[in-house]
Amino acid sequence: MVKKCYILNCPTGRKSCKEKCSLFKAPKDEELLEKWRHSIPQKKDKVFRSIDYVCEKHFESKCVISRFQPSVNGDYVVDNLRSKLKENAVPTLFPGVEKSDPQIEKYVPEIKPKYVVVSKDNSEDNYVYVDVEVSDSDYVPICFNCLVGNCCLHSDM
Numbered sequence: 776m777v778k779k780c781y782i783l784n785c786p787t788g789r790k791s792c793k794e795k796c797s798l799f800k801a802p803k804d805e806e807l808l809e810k811w812r813h814s815i816p817q818k819k820d821k822v823f824r825s826i827d828y829v830c831e832k833h834f835e836s837k838c839v840i841s842r843f844q845p846s847v848n849g850d851y852v853v854d855n856l857r858s859k860l861k862e863n864a865v866p867t868l869f870p871g872v873e874k875s876d877p878q879i880e881k882y883v884p885e886i887k888p889k890y891v892v893v894s895k896d897n898s899e900d901n902y903v904y905v906d907v908e909v910s911d912s913d914y915v916p917i918c919f920n921c922l923v924g925n926c927c928l929h930s931d932m
Contacts, residue, residue, distance in 0.1 A: 780830040781823055783816060783878055787830035797839075797858035798828040809884065810865050816872050817882045829866050831858055838864035864912045 778798045779788035786792035802808050803825060812823050815833075816895065831839050840859045920926035 778828045780833075781818075781827040781871060782791075782829060782833055782866075782872065783818060783876065785830060785832065787832065797831045797842075799834075799860050800829065800838065800887065801825045801827050801829070804922045807863060807865075814865050815865060815870055816874070816879045819880045821880055822882070825880075832870070833866035833869060834864055837861075848911050862869070872931070 777788055780786075780796075780798060787794070788798060801811060801823065808825055811829070813821050815829070817823060831849045838861050840861060842858045920928070
């Protein structure tokens with residue numbers, strides 16, 4: 776399978792492109808992947824995924840460690856097998872892509888549903904307690920009857 780740059784109108788990885796250019800796979804880290812998705816103009820028919828690639832043309836030069844490193848006498852020597860991205864690099868350069876292009880749509884992150892887990896607690900008058908997610912790391916046990924407004928035990932609190 777041939778690797779192609781995800782960015783709209785970018786020829787990198789296609790037969791028509793004669794220029795050699797490094798391709799970088801999308802990050803596996805979810806936070807960094809979300810940063811890439813917010814930065815990259817999204818195609819209407821295909822959201823940027825962790826298996827997609829972006830070429831080095833879309834990164835500022837300060838974000839890329841070139842495989843060719845300058846030597847003491849001014850020549851360039853091959854230092855790495857291939858170019859590499861610096862940690863937390865995000866693509867920001869998109870020549871030839873207009874925001875008004877009908878093939879582009881604004882990236883809207885998938886909203887994670889708030890989960891409600893019902894569990895029975897038979898030790899205290901057969902009340903049903905529900906754990907409601909408050910944030911990504913905090914859970915608060917809530918009496919089911921309080922939740923529906925029928926609790927006479929906790930109504931004074």
